[in-house]
Amino acid sequence: MTAEPNQMESVLLENRHFEPPSEFAKNALIGDSDQYRKLYERSIKEPEAFWAEAAEELHWFKKWDSVLDESEAPVYKWFSGARTNLCYNCVDRHLEGPDRNKAAIIWEGEPGDSRVLTYQDLHREVCKFANGLKEIGIKKGDRVALYLPMIPELVLAVLACARIGAVHTVIFAGFSADSIRDRVNDCAAKCVITSDGGWRRGKVLGLKNIVDEAVEGVASVTDVVIVKRGQGDPLPCHLKEGRDRWYHDLVQDQSVDCPCEEMEAEDLLFLLYTSGTTGKPKGIVHTTAGYMLFTYLTTKYIFDYKPEDVYWCTADVGWITGHSYIVYGPMANAATQIIYEGAPNYPNNGRFWEIVEKYRVSIFYTAPTAIRAFMKWGDEWLEAHDLSSLRLLGTVGEPINPEAWIWYHKVVGGERCPIVDTWWQTETGGHMLTPVPGATATKPGCATLPFLGIEPAVLSEEGEEVDAGILAIKKPWPGMLRGIYGDNQRFKDTYWCKWGGKYYFPGDGARIDQDGYYWILGRVDDVVNVSGHRIGTAELESVFVEHPDVAESAVVGVPHEIKGQGLFAFVTVIEGRDYDEKLRAELVTMIDKGIGKFARPEHILFSSDLPKTRSGKIMRRLLRDIAEGKELGNTTTLADPDVVRHLRKQFEENTK
Numbered sequence: 001m002t003a004e005p006n007q008m009e010s011v012l013l014e015n016r017h018f019e020p021p022s023e024f025a026k027n028a029l030i031g032d033s034d035q036y037r038k039l040y041e042r043s044i045k046e047p048e049a050f051w052a053e054a055a056e057e058l059h060w061f062k063k064w065d066s067v068l069d070e071s072e073a074p075v076y077k078w079f080s081g082a083r084t085n086l087c088y089n090c091v092d093r094h095l096e097g098p099d100r101n102k103a104a105i106i107w108e109g110e111p112g113d114s115r116v117l118t119y120q121d122l123h124r125e126v127c128k129f130a131n132g133l134k135e136i137g138i139k140k141g142d143r144v145a146l147y148l149p150m151i152p153e154l155v156l157a158v159l160a161c162a163r164i165g166a167v168h169t170v171i172f173a174g175f176s177a178d179s180i181r182d183r184v185n186d187c188a189a190k191c192v193i194t195s196d197g198g199w200r201r202g203k204v205l206g207l208k209n210i211v212d213e214a215v216e217g218v219a220s221v222t223d224v225v226i227v228k229r230g231q232g233d234p235l236p237c238h239l240k241e242g243r244d245r246w247y248h249d250l251v252q253d254q255s256v257d258c259p260c261e262e263m264e265a266e267d268l269l270f271l272l273y274t275s276g277t278t279g280k281p282k283g284i285v286h287t288t289a290g291y292m293l294f295t296y297l298t299t300k301y302i303f304d305y306k307p308e309d310v311y312w313c314t315a316d317v318g319w320i321t322g323h324s325y326i327v328y329g330p331m332a333n334a335a336t337q338i339i340y341e342g343a344p345n346y347p348n349n350g351r352f353w354e355i356v357e358k359y360r361v362s363i364f365y366t367a368p369t370a371i372r373a374f375m376k377w378g379d380e381w382l383e384a385h386d387l388s389s390l391r392l393l394g395t396v397g398e399p400i401n402p403e404a405w406i407w408y409h410k411v412v413g414g415e416r417c418p419i420v421d422t423w424w425q426t427e428t429g430g431h432m433l434t435p436v437p438g439a440t441a442t443k444p445g446c447a448t449l450p451f452l453g454i455e456p457a458v459l460s461e462e463g464e465e466v467d468a469g470i471l472a473i474k475k476p477w478p479g480m481l482r483g484i485y486g487d488n489q490r491f492k493d494t495y496w497c498k499w500g501g502k503y504y505f506p507g508d509g510a511r512i513d514q515d516g517y518y519w520i521l522g523r524v525d526d527v528v529n530v531s532g533h534r535i536g537t538a539e540l541e542s543v544f545v546e547h548p549d550v551a552e553s554a555v556v557g558v559p560h561e562i563k564g565q566g567l568f569a570f571v572t573v574i575e576g577r578d579y580d581e582k583l584r585a586e587l588v589t590m591i592d593k594g595i596g597k598f599a600r601p602e603h604i605l606f607s608s609d610l611p612k613t614r615s616g617k618i619m620r621r622l623l624r625d626i627a628e629g630k631e632l633g634n635t636t637t638l639a640d641p642d643v644v645r646h647l648r649k650q651f652e653e654n655t656k
């Protein structure tokens, strides 16, 4: 298991607990543990009645014939026979009442420019965008790739696709041209929506030029739409005749009326590519009705959402957190939310707190990696701002160390805000293990208890309930993935490979304590969590071996103070090739180009061989020990024990 033993220790020693603050609990939607327990028991005993009742809060063109259809398990079907539309539920539904002129998005650009869009504005802009997409021939079921910075048009584009039934696949704007091409090819996207550029740490990054490189020669892409990010002149972009056009030209004369496509419950909503244990990213499939209900309900209860809240999730829409908890969940709840374009430390380390103060943010959702960076930058950046509007804090993406949790609680939350440590995944669609803020006593570093309707267990390989082992989810839930795009076998092999295919296998280790609380111990596979982003080590290895002088490579995760985990690469070169700084630089450039700068390893260690078993399997466990400078574990199964001795020596020489 990749879970770090030292992390496990600190978790085991952690026995502080914090009751929900009484002021908070008094007004909470679920205000005590009894209420949670009753709701939970009902959701498990009568799941279909529970989910059907919750679904009544949303809009349906036609109601369902059945709530859950297990006939094609593990492809579970939810709300069969129903017809609905996510965009209708996130926008149109709010136009009938007092929410129509409520701010939906309060956007702040990194240079300080800002825009506010009410729900009515959103409706108008989304309709025009959707009509524009129709004009260029996008129809229900077509795939549209979005490669955009965190600007309102990213949300508009997502909603416009949902409105007409086009399948969006958002590609995080830090990915390289090669990564875009892989994704666009995998789903045969017809259209790519991008922008001239976006701001990051005081610089404008060009995006359209990266898209040009990515889609060159890709036959499926017939259209590229370019959003002009700024007010002034756009960045210089080459517009390819017959393929490329500006967004503002496309939408200018479009009607503000665009009826929502009536989507079947299991119609595809989006694909989101995520890393796995092989070099090829997986297109995670999410469909319409179940995902809608799950993101709506988790947002409502886990953020204890109230109409007067100002909500801010700092994730990027390019990751699942942005899909579920920027676009769909909050908007289905008619939330007012902040969207910020840029870096947390631009123009200084206090930027986030300035935003919290300026807009009186009440719900703040971020990642442990950001919290660790804030801690390091120092409390003075927070003390300079009034953070008294905050009433609830959240974290997601990786285990949060208890020290970081306590700091978040004290310095950001002023000891009055509950913290929801939400464990979930791209595949689960929404929160699975999490405190309910008015009801669950929290423990630093612990994702605590299951959300309503979720039945987890900690199992051994053999399927016995154990205190520490592999996390399993025993029952289907509406937000679950429905597949891996175009690869049903991989879907089964990855997620339903254990326990006779009966339970969902998320790939995480977990521990259950005496109170029945779940502690996540990290991944059990070769996936590393860098700054809350899953990176398959096999993806990096495949990039390295593309270099003509590289024979073999193995990448492992190592603890990292800010990022949670960093990447450590072992690379063997072909006979006769000397390894030098030039090769190192070439390899780094290849990662930048092959995946994106965010996947750069912390270290590259060259060696003449890698430790292998007699059957030729690379022993990653030993590589992790070496990369962490730890005592080596059992080496008896090694084909050649000299290899590790040599590597250890090299590690010591290189990291002195």
Ligand code: PRX
Residues within 6 Å of the ligand: 274, 320, 321, 395, 396, 397, 398, 399, 400, 421, 422, 423, 424, 425, 426, 427, 447, 506, 507, 508, 520, 522, 523, 529, 532, 533, 534
């Ligand atoms: O290992 C778990 C970790 O992140 C993985 C999911 O990554 P991804 O699909 O990119 O989604 C991230 C945002 C939902 C999980 O398998 N993880 C996520 N949240 C937590 C976590 N580990 C511990 N505690 C969490 N709260």
